[in-house]
Amino acid sequence: MAGIGHKLETKGVIMALLSLVLISTGCEDKIDPSAVNPSEGETVEVTLNLGIANEEDGVGTTASPTSKANGNSNKAAFEVLPVANVQTKAENGKPDQLYNLEIIQYNSTGSKLQSQMLSSAVTTGTTITVSLTAASNCKLLLIAHGNSNYFSGFSGKATLDAVRSATDILVEAKTSSINGIATDATGSALADMPYYLLLEDVNIIYEEGRYKIQSTEGSDVRLLLKRLAAKVQLDWHFDQAMTNAGYTLKEVKLCQVPAHYRLIPETETTDKWGEVYPTSVAEFTDAYRLTGTELAKGTKTVWIPANARGISSYATSPIYRNKENANASATYAEFVVDNKNKEERLYYRAYLGGNETNDFNLLENKNYEWTVNINHANYTSDPRIQLLDQTPVKSTNEQPTSNCFMMKPGTNICFNPYEHEAGTDGWNTELTTAGAILTNKTIDKVEVLWQTKDAGTSGDLVMGYIVDNTNHQNLVNLTDGSDIKKARIHIKVPVTNGGNAVVAAKNSSGIIVWSWHLWISDYVPVGLSGDITTVSRNAAIQAAQKATQSGMVQVYGGISWTDPDGAFYKKVIMDRNLGATRAGIQNNLLDGVRTFGLLYQGGRKDPFFCSADGTAKEMKTIYDGDGKEVSIDKIRNSDVTAYDNTIQNPLTFYLVQSGSEEYTAFSKKPDAWGSNSGKTIYDPCPKGWRVPSNKGGGADAKQCMMAGFGSTNLSWVPENNSPASNNTLRFYDGTALKTFNTSSVASSTFVGSGFVYTEGSGETMALDQISNKSAFFPGVSLREHNTGAYRDKEGSVAIKNNTVYIWASSMDNNSLYIYQFQSSKLYFKHTISRAFGFSVRCVQE
Known part of the structure; x- marks a missing residue:
């Protein structure tokens, strides 16, 4: 029997969510395509032969030599090894029925033609008869919602693009339910798992006395639906030598996982990684953060939504499979290690994905297993290991105090928290009066209240990690907090792509007495300076624009800017919204x-x-x-x-x-x-x-x-x-x-x-x-x-x-x-x- 199928490949990313899983139902050497019946456009009864595709191994039967280790005979500090041939091959690895099956037909441009929901479960390997529109070059979307029917609403969308871009179909509670299915479930225990199939280009034709579905290449097909979720197993080993040296595994995290399942997530074309999905503005979250006794198990398996983050040509060996060469939204495991005196903390980061070192894709209907060995603390030899500096920050780069500080990535500042550039005689009158600190306004400590990541819902924290919830001094540090003149808050930010944060000052009762916004960006706007006259104004504007870094300062064309009596005649305005x-x-x-x-x-x-x-x-x-x-x-x-x-x-x-x-x-x-x-x-x-x-x-x-x-x-x-x-x-x-x-x-x-x-x-x-x-x-x-x-x-x-x-x-x-x-x-x-x-x-x- 000849099998027919296709995959969409774009710059190395296999778009498995759009795969057409087809198996011929006859044993003829060749099935010639038939012309579409003249009844095209009419509603007809069509026989479908349905099944469930075998789950696939994300690595394959053997791991690629390039992805195995660090390429030397010495034991590396950090080994991240893909495990091959882990998929379940037995038939009981999938349910024997498809529950709450919905079938939606679209025309060649993606407009909906037909939709129906089957009231009874469909036994796999059997045929069913459904009502479809006789058409050529159409699309079919089949969705087995699962026995609990976690989600619905697809048929209410008028086009396939509307399904693809919808944000109201799959919600967080339903994602949690899918993730709650046992990862070792087989047979009927998998009844709640959603399965789906999108056929991008098929004909509904009349042949041999019946209407049937046919690929545009000509074969009658059996439709194999795929499991919506990817399965990720992470195994870790903390070497005894690390324990002997006084190091402890503090936490294991699986980070930057898509927060929601989507049947047809929107794709995004990138210059560096090719076609990726979901988009970079989707919501990402941590799948888990393990501490305490959970760490001793040494393994964790979860269902996750697919996260196809593309192929990186820069990840040429395991040590270069790091954040510099990964898509900002790529899924990674992070292992937090402390030494016994908590003077040193190390973050071991392992990006997950396919067989090759450069493959950062976690795809639906695939199983992935990775083994991580943490052998020693030589972080200087491996860019995947980052040292957290726990030293209290101390800066001499003093800045005038305002409610917002513009900071370039990788810089530090300090300021007097009791002062304010717009305050009376330069003092913050909410905190001081007559040269003294007001009652209950003495600052006892400062904390990072919140911060963004540098790529929307993913990427790096723009300030980084604190030592612990009682000690933020490595990022924000207070000195001489009770002295109105000597008090300083010291802040440093790491090298990132920028974002925003808020730092809060608290009194001894834990009440916030003031807070400051950090606008972290390469943008440095420069205002007009000097005596602005009609003659000098244009030159001053040009000078300000030339001096401004990573952006522009602007003037508008209205009379309030161009007339010497205008409110904005001697001013420029930023080229972006505050915080952008x-x-x-x-x-x-x-x-x-x-x-x-x-x-x-x-x-x-x-x-x-x-x-x-x-x-x-x-x-x-x-x-x-x-x-x-x-x-x-x-x-x-x-x-x-x-x-x-x-x-x-x-x-x-x-x-x-x-x-x-x-x-x-x-x-x-x-x-x-x-x-x-x-x-x-x-x-x-x-x-x-x-x-x-x-x-x-x-x-x-x-x-x-x-x-x-x-x-x-x-x-x-x-x-x-x-x-x-x-x-x-x-x-x-x-x-x-x-x-x-x-x-x-x-x-x-x-x-x-x-x-x-x-x-x-x-x-x-x-x-x-x-x-x-x-x-x-x-x-x-x-x-x-x-x-x-x-x-x-x-x-x-x-x-x-x-x-x-x-x-x-x-x-x-x-x-x-x-x-x-x-x-x-x-x-x-x-x-x-x-x-x-x-x-x-x-x-x-």
Whole structure:
């Protein structure tokens, strides 16, 4: 019998999730393809022969010689060995029935033709009759949901692409249920495991008196569904020599595992690793973190969602299978080792994947087993082993104190926590008075409150690991905390791709008295300096732009910038939102998310994280000093008695669910951001920068930062107005610049889409002529004032990444003015509740 099948291979990554598993049902040497019956398009009865594919070995029958050891005869410090031939070959290694089988048919372009759910279980190896549409070059998706029917909703999607991009089909609870199936289960014990098959290109034809499914190559086929989960077994051995030398295995972790199962996850094309899935903006988590008696078992086996992270041409030997050469979202095991005095901690990291050293793919329906040997502590010879410096950080790089410190990766700073560059005589009046520390405001210790990773939901922690929950001194260290003049907080950050963190200072009772945001990025903006006159202004702008590192400072084209009486005439503005590590138009998902920055409630100094993927889903994106996930709290504003509550609880989002609640915590510090006066100690921007004003809500064009946006009339200040026909504003949807209107904006789904304004740089509206001098405003999902959740609709219209909300510092009746781009309208004159979570873009102070 001749078997027919295909695999999609892109730059070395085998896309097994799209594999067509077909076995011919006849023994003829050749089955000639038949012409499609003239009844094409009609609903017909089709016989299907169903089975379950044998699970596969992720390594194969023998391990590749390149993946075995470190290539020398001496015992290496760290050995990571793939184990071959571990798959279960017996028939009882899979269930004998397919439960809750759903079959969905799509046409050649992916639009749904038919869908049906079978009410009875299907015994494997038998045939069934289903209703399909007679068609050529169509697609079939078969899903055995499992006996417990963990998930549903696929048939409700109109297209295959909608299934692929859906975020509402498989949720965390269902993922936990699948992971809870025993990994040694066989036969009926596997009844709850989902199985699936996607046939990308088949015909429904009439032949030999019946309708049947046929591959486009011509053979009648048996359909073999695949197990949705990958199985990963990790075995470890801690050498006695390590124990004798005083080392202890403290923790074993399986990190950066996709948080959810998806039948057809969205793929992402990368230059370095080829086609990968799921995308880099999916949610990743730790599958487990083992401590105590669990470590003595020396083995752990789990089900995980597939994580295909591609082929790395740089991983040419086992020691180069490290974080420098792996995709940021690749799955790895990490072994934490302490010496007996806890003066030295080592992190042994092993990236998992296929047979070859350069293969970082963990694929569905495959079993993987890896053996790890930790033999000695010679970390200098192996880049997979990292030493944690536990020495308290001490810096001499003193910086003026503000609520936000811009830090380049791999640098350190120190500052006086009782001072503030915007405070009275340079002091923070929430902590001091008349040259003395206020009662209960003496700082006793400092901690890493939260931090991001440097690749969204994956990558490296931007500050790194603390020593333990009682000792953060290797990352943030307090000296002379009770001395108002000598007190210093010392901070260092490792070399990463950047991100954000918040450091909190606590008194002896453990209450947070103040906190500071660390904006970790290569971006170093420079403001205008010198005596700015009409003659010198252009030269000063050019000098500031030239001196700015890894980005741009900008001026806009409106009258508030160009007129000597304009509020922003002697200023420049940053090219990105506060907290963003990228600026401008991006062409990939991860960098699109990096343009979002952080969200702030009006009048508060502490940030909240943005959507991780542009949707309304609340994903894990912040972590404590030990790398464990952190969540925000949400409390009604009416339950808050003082503005101090907002200072003591930087991770609490205060909700306004009625009009009167606006006048509780938020009203305790009216005009907290200084409105039309100077910068305050509650302003979230770095030294030399502040939240921009919007005097009078833009009634005076010379006081509105965005006067002239959307029009060649640079004095035009819109409010609920469409841009003029000859406008200077366009919407970027991921592929092109579009006219500013409802249809182009509302339909965008690209993460990183937004609005481009060129008047300040004088460029034309052609995508290939847009430079970093052009102002780009990414569409960012706001946090709702009454729920704290991300907004996903404008009225009844679903939205994604297509609305801009930027805070101004100016107040009116306890509300703040904002700058807003929404659908086809611009709003620059109205106020809104301070309880919303919006973006901030800092302007020169």
